[in-house]
Amino acid sequence: MAAIGVGLIGWGTVGCGMIQTLHDNARVIENRLGVPLRLVKVADLDLERTRPVHVSEELLTTNVSEVLDDREIHVVVELMGGLGAARTLILQALERGKHVVTANKALLAHHGNELFEAARKNKRTIAFEASVGGGIPIIKSLREGLAGNQIDTIFGILNGTANYILTRMTEGGLSFDAALGEAKAKGYAEADPTLDIEGMDTAHKLAIVGALSFGTPIHLDQVYVEGISAIDPLDIQFGEEFGYQLKLLAIARHHGGRIEMRVHPTFIPRSHILAGVKDAYNAVHIHGNSVGNIMLYGMGAGMLPTGSAIVADLMDLSRDMLFNLHERIPSLAFLPDRVQEIPIRPISDTVTCYYFRFSAVDRPGVLSRIAGILASYGISVAAVIQKGREIEGGVPIVMLTHEAVESSVRRALEEIDQLDMVLAPTQSIRIEDQDLDSIS
Ligand code: HSE
Numbered sequence: 001m002a003a004i005g006v007g008l009i010g011w012g013t014v015g016c017g018m019i020q021t022l023h024d025n026a027r028v029i030e031n032r033l034g035v036p037l038r039l040v041k042v043a044d045l046d047l048e049r050t051r052p053v054h055v056s057e058e059l060l061t062t063n064v065s066e067v068l069d070d071r072e073i074h075v076v077v078e079l080m081g082g083l084g085a086a087r088t089l090i091l092q093a094l095e096r097g098k099h100v101v102t103a104n105k106a107l108l109a110h111h112g113n114e115l116f117e118a119a120r121k122n123k124r125t126i127a128f129e130a131s132v133g134g135g136i137p138i139i140k141s142l143r144e145g146l147a148g149n150q151i152d153t154i155f156g157i158l159n160g161t162a163n164y165i166l167t168r169m170t171e172g173g174l175s176f177d178a179a180l181g182e183a184k185a186k187g188y189a190e191a192d193p194t195l196d197i198e199g200m201d202t203a204h205k206l207a208i209v210g211a212l213s214f215g216t217p218i219h220l221d222q223v224y225v226e227g228i229s230a231i232d233p234l235d236i237q238f239g240e241e242f243g244y245q246l247k248l249l250a251i252a253r254h255h256g257g258r259i260e261m262r263v264h265p266t267f268i269p270r271s272h273i274l275a276g277v278k279d280a281y282n283a284v285h286i287h288g289n290s291v292g293n294i295m296l297y298g299m300g301a302g303m304l305p306t307g308s309a310i311v312a313d314l315m316d317l318s319r320d321m322l323f324n325l326h327e328r329i330p331s332l333a334f335l336p337d338r339v340q341e342i343p344i345r346p347i348s349d350t351v352t353c354y355y356f357r358f359s360a361v362d363r364p365g366v367l368s369r370i371a372g373i374l375a376s377y378g379i380s381v382a383a384v385i386q387k388g389r390e391i392e393g394g395v396p397i398v399m400l401t402h403e404a405v406e407s408s409v410r411r412a413l414e415e416i417d418q419l420d421m422v423l424a425p426t427q428s429i430r431i432e433d434q435d436l437d438s439i440s
Contacts, residue, residue: 001035001074001321001322002035003035003036003037003038004033004035004036004037004038004074004075004314004317004318004321005038005040005070005072005073005074005075006022006037006038006039006040006073006074006075006077006314007040007041007042007043007067007068007070007073007075007076007077007098008039008041008042008043008067008077008079009043009044009064009067009076009077009078009079009080009089010043010044010077010078010079010080010081011042011043011044011047011051011055011079012044012079012081013187013302013303013306014079014103014130014303014306014307014310015042015044015077015079016051016052016053016303016307017302017303017304017305017306017307017308017310018077018079018307018310018311018314019039019042019053019055019307020052020053020303020304020307021304021307021308021310021311022037022039022311023053025311029311029315032315033315033318033319033322034322035318035322037311037314037315037318039055039059040059040070040072040073041059041060041061041066041067041070041073042055042059042060042061043060043061043062043063043064043066043067044060044062044080045062047060047062052303064089068089068092068093068096068098069096073098074098074099074317074318074321075098075099075100075101075314075317075318076089076090076093076098076099076100076101077100077101077102077310077314078090078093078100078101078102078103078104079102079103079104079310080104081104081106081107081190081191082104082106082107083106083107083110083111086102086104086107087107087111087115090102090107090115090118090126091115091118094118094119094122094124094126095122097122097124098124099124099125099126099127099317099321100119100124100125100126100127101126101127101128101130101310101313101314101317102126102127102128102130102131103128103130103131103306103309103310104128104131105128105131105132105201105204105205105208106195106200106201106204108128108131108204108208108218109203109204109205109207109208109218109220110220112208112211112218112332113217113218116331116332116336117336119331120327120331120336123326123327125317125320125326125327125331126331127313127314127316127317128208128313129309129310129312129313130306130309130310130313131204131205131208132158132205132208132209133158133205133282133284133296133298133300134160134280134282134298134299134300134301134302134305134306134309135298135299135300135302135304135305135306135308135309136282136284136296136297136298136299136300136309137296137309137312138209138284138296139208139209139212140312141286141294141296142209142212142213142286142333143212143329143330143333144329146286146288146291146294147333148290149288149289149290149291150288150289150290151213151214151254151286151287151288151289152253152254152255152287152288152289153252153253153254153285153286153287154209154210154213154250154252154253154284154285154286154287155249155250155251155252155253155284155285156249156250156274156277156282156283156284156285156295157247157248157249157250157274157277157281157282157283157284157300158201158202158205158206158209158250158282158284158300159196159199159201159202159205159248159282159300159301160183160188160279160280160281160282160299160300160301160302161180161183161188161189161190161193161196161197161201161280161301162196162197162199162201162202162227162228162248163247163248163277163278163279163280163281163282163300164179164182164183164186164188164279164280165179165180165183165197165228166179166228166231166236166246166247166248167278167279168182169231169233169236170236170240170245170246171278173233175233176228176229176231176233180193180197183196183280186280186302187301187302187303188280188301188302197227197228197229198225198227198229199225199226199227199228199248199263199264200225200227202225202248202250202263203220203223203225203250203263204220205250206223206250206251206252206261206263207219207220207222207223207261209252209284210223210252210259210261211332211333211339212332212333213252213254213286213333214252214254214259214342215332215333215334215338215339215340215342216259216339216340216341216342217332217339217341218332219344222259222261222344223261223262223263224261224262224263224264224347225262225263225264226263226264226265227248227265228248228265230427231246231265232427234357234396235355235357235427235429238355238357238385238387238396238398239267239355239429240270241385242267242355242383242398242400243269243270243271244267244268244269244270244355244431245267245268245269245270245272245275246265246266246267246429247265247266247268247274247275247277248263248264248265248266249263249264249265249266249268249274249432250262250263251263251266251432254342256345257342257343258342258343258344258345259342259343259344259345260344260345260347260349260350261344262347262350264430265429265430266429266430266431266432267355267429267430267431267432268431268432268433269433272433273295277297280299280300280301280302281297281298281299281300282297282298282299282300282301283295283296283297283298284296284297347406348405348406348407348410349405349406349407350405350406350430351403351404351405351406352403352404352406352430352431352432353382353400353401353402353403353404353430353431353432353433354379354399354400354401354404354409354428354429354430354431355398355399355400355428355429355430355431356398356399356400356401356413356426356427356428357396357397357398357426357427357428358370358394358396358397358398358399358416358422358426359394359395359396359397359422359423359424359426360394360395360397360421360422360423361394361395361421361423362394362395363421366397366421367384367386367397369419369421370397370399370416370419370422371384371399373412373415373416374399374401374412374416376412377404377408377409377411377412378404378405378408379401379402379404379408379409379412380401380402380404381399381400381401381402382400382401382402383399383400384397384398384399384400385397385398386398394422394423394424400431409428413426413428
C-alpha cells in the first residue's frame, strides 16, 4: 500500500480537527507509519459554511455514496453524528469492506453491540477512541495498557461542556445560560446541548467504558442519569462553604458480583485532585487490581484534541492493514464469546452522603421536624446551617448527612416535601468523599 485512503463523512468541528492534524503532522505520521494517510473525499450536506480548515474543491461532495464506493478509500471516518443515518452508513461502509472510525458515542451506546458484531462478520474494525474523553487515550488504556488488570472502578469527568459550565458558574459567577453560551461558542457542546447538560453524553461514554472495563455488553439502559440543568448557583456557593466543589461525575464500580453505573452532579472535596479538573478538561480515574490507581487527564472536547484521537485510530487501523492483521484487540476489550451480562446494582441501593437544601418557613420547630423524619429513615445528620436570608420560596436550611441508602433518602424527602412548613421541593446532591480518598 502506497498510502491509506481516508474518506470523511461529516465535516464539522471534529472533522476539521482531523484534517488539520493530518496536514500539520503529515511528516511525523508518515515517519511512524511508513506510508501517508491521504484524505480522498469529504462528504457533508453543507459545503458552503465557513470552516477553520480548507479542503480542495475536488475532494468535496454532498453525496455519501461517493465516499462509500470509492475504491481508494480504506477507512471511512463517520463524524455526522446522530443515530439512524449514522448506523446505516457504518453498516454500509463495513459491507463494502471499509474500516470505520467514529466519534459517535451516542450511536455506540445505543447500537454498539450490533455494530461491533457487524464489523466482525465483515472482518473489518470499528475504531472509536474519539468517542470518550476527546483527546485522552482512554479506550486504548482500557483495551491495551491495562489489559492485564481486573478493573473494579472507573470514575471521572467525561463531559467537557458540563465541566466548563460548572467551572464558569463556580469561579466566574456566570449564570448557567451564559456559561452554556460560552461552551457552545468554543465548539465543546453537542449539536443538541441537552445531551451535555442533562448528563446523557456522559452516560453514553460511561456505558462504553463500563463495558470495556468489566467485560459486559454495552447497556445504556443500565446507567442512572441526572444532569446539571437543575443546579442552582446557590447550591454551588453553599457547597463551597462546606469545602466541596460540584462536578458532573460518571461512576462505574464492579463489586459484590454486581455493577453500578451512575452519572449525576456530585460534591467532591475541594482538596480532591478531580476538583482541579477545570474548563473543558476531562479526567478519568481507574483502579485495577495490579496497577492500583491511575488517572488520565486532558482535553475532553474540542477540534484538535478530538482530531488527535481520530488520527490515532486511523494509524492503528493502518498498521493492521499494513501487517494483514484483524481483530488483534477485541472491540470491547474481551473476546466476544467471553463478554457476559453482570447484574446491575440499582440506584436505590446506592449508599452515599448527601447535601440537602430545604426551603422552609422560618419558625421554631422546623429543623427538629425535618431532622426527625430523616432519623426515622435511618439518615444521620452530619452538619447543618440555616441561612438567615429570605430567598424566594423560604429560608434555606442546608444539611449534610452521613452515609445513607438512596431508597431511604427518597422516601424521607418525599415525606418532608409534603410538610406545610416546606415551601419548595428539596434540592439534594450526592457527596462522594469516602471512596475517592485513595487518590486525593
Ligand atoms: N460535547 C462533548 C463534551 C464533546 O462536551 O464533552 C466531546 O465528547
